[in-house]
Amino acid sequence: MSTINRWKALFIVIGTAGIASLALGQDTTTNSVVNSSSSDETDRPLYHSQELSIDGFASGTLGEHYFDHFNLHTLRHDARFGAGIGANYFFCRYLGLGGDAYSESVTRGEFVDAASGNLIVRVPIFNTGIAPYVFGGAGHQFDLVQQTFGQAGGGIEFRFVRHIGLFVDARAVFPEKTKTYGEARAGLRISF
DSSP states (O other), rough: OHHHHHHHHHHHHHHHHHHHHHHHHOOOOOOOOTTTOOGGGGGGGSSSSSEEEEEEEEEEEEEEEHHHOOOOOHHHHHHHEEEEEEEEEEESSSEEEEEEESOOTSSSSOOEEEEEEEEEOOOOOOSSSSSEEEEEEEEEEESSOOOEEEEEEEEEEEETTEEEEEEEEEEEEEESSSEEEEEEEEEEEEOO
């Protein structure tokens, strides 16, 4: 897939996500002042507008070749594992922006392997704490080969209490100079 076609695919994903967020409508929940004697914290939805969250996660990557021939041996010997941090801000309940950075090879090369930004569309399922999401964006890789990339993926978050949840997601990464690869993340998300 050429670099131009990769960028076209990325813009299609981002455009589709934007249209989906418009179709879902704006968040009608207002932030109200909580009166300790008359209002209960449980009345507020778990996912809300103007929400900032911080992520801490473990990550793993596999190259395009290994997706075609995936097995447990491949995962044990050819995957690269690391950790990272991220931040997200949701303008409304369904649409936000996020950024993350991770490292998988601190013993050689750059400390930060890659950093990226994404448009995120999430769809909370009522007040269950479960929210599937899709995202697309771009970033820059600093280690191994310096290059820019586009990416698209999806995941799910589960909030088991109001401000703390777990998430897992996966993305396809379309680098400018090297072959496509995949990245998976699992981690803890704290929202404010």
